[in-house]
Amino acid sequence: MANKPTDSLTTPMCACQINTCALCEEQLHSSLTTAQMCQIHEKLIRVTYSEHEILFHEGESPSCLFALRAGQVKLTTSLPDGRQQILRVAVAGQLLGLEIFKGGHYPFTAEALTDIVACKIHHRDLQQILAANAGVSWRVIQSLSQELDRADILIRDLGLKTAQEKVSGFLLSLIPKRVNGNDALPLLLSRREMAEMLGLTEETVSRVMAEFHRNKIIETGKGFVRIPNPKELEKLTGVGSNLPSGRNRSPSE
Amino acid sequence: MANKPTDSLTTPMCACQINTCALCEEQLHSSLTTAQMCQIHEKLIRVTYSEHEILFHEGESPSCLFALRAGQVKLTTSLPDGRQQILRVAVAGQLLGLEIFKGGHYPFTAEALTDIVACKIHHRDLQQILAANAGVSWRVIQSLSQELDRADILIRDLGLKTAQEKVSGFLLSLIPKRVNGNDALPLLLSRREMAEMLGLTEETVSRVMAEFHRNKIIETGKGFVRIPNPKELEKLTGVGSNLPSGRNRSPSE
DNA sequence: CGCCACTTTGAGTAGTGTCAATGCTGGTGG
């Protein structure tokens, strides 16, 4: 198995489009019959959004869950006075809106950072599917588990790190798994948005980035960053064990 | 050292203990046969821990998932230099260690804040159970969904709130749903631990608490707080729409 | 060309962290 997520193989064995949706990728093929998958696909609705469009607002009554196929979505929550926090950025392959299972309202606003392709599904439809297909449940559980893990890392960084550490950690997170040293990395977030993610102000982010630039640790440009030597940045993240001056005292003697 | 797995087998309808474990409460009864439930219970191991005992350490290879039956557990992660962050406090009824489904290692340390009673289950056993019982999967999904929701709230608070707002928000979170006005609420966290949860220092927490005390907003004592008039605190949390001076500028023009 | 959004830079300061000293409390052992 392990066929490419691209629509490569894609023998559309039925009216629906097998193999084209995040909810139905590799890991499900083994556990579902074709009939089951078609049944699922009947409930899926292909949708697209343009950059800056809102998928849904915080506080709205949830109806649908999304499986992102292409593009990135920014998830934000805010305090009543307008201060805004980016919770995470969802990328292709991730599920979005899983929080609705707890009932209540969407706990955040979802805004397209790029043009988006997604499959959405009514959450009661999904609930039925979950009841019938352990494989889908398993996929959902893994997805949630990973989101929670990412959330925990952000909590740690927000709680413990200095501005420098936050920014360098964020920049490092842009580097894809397969390290190809010197490429320019796309940076979809503005300074303000980076600030909203890291619990800083845009001026602080800008200053830290400028300093990194001066020190030849990064090269900046509109919509991208280049990180010639990630090791340099790692020394500044706090997770690389050495730090010049932590914001919170270290409890280790 | 750590655990004393008191495999106390007691009571009900079959050899296993129906109705006594968080994994198997009300919502499951409808969807599982007694036989199925017994099958699950066979895999569960009743364990107890004393206050301050460690259930597992960050970075350890995960073997088990826990369902908390009684007591509270503090989940912490830290940077290599020792700075420590409390991610959340798990209470009775919650599942603990769900993050292991993503594979890898425990992403946090779990330490008993009180004496603990829990059921633990090997994660491959649970995986089998999940594959066979949609009802259990559903329960796990809901639990994860709720944890994620709580994590998001902490992210928001860490990113946006001032020290005052953080502390008042934390204090309000101690009030149980069923409001019984003037009772003393148990406070299991020390000042240091509150600080580790809120991204502050213990001195700052202490000062804010002292100020609240001076202003007659709270009464403090060893191991408890009293909040005579929660409305007063709500005015200081930032979620109550009015705030004297937010730390981050409000982007709302 | 001029407008607008975004970014950068500067000067000043509020809010927290840091360091240090003291007080309080509960447990331990002589």
Added chain:
DNA sequence: CCACCAGCATTGACACTACTCAAAGTGGCG
């Protein structure tokens, strides 16, 4: 029983990070 100690909490003086306010630079687009 009390003296001692260790851990937690409080308080003060001071330092410094990151925020605030302000102004100017940059680049895209009608």
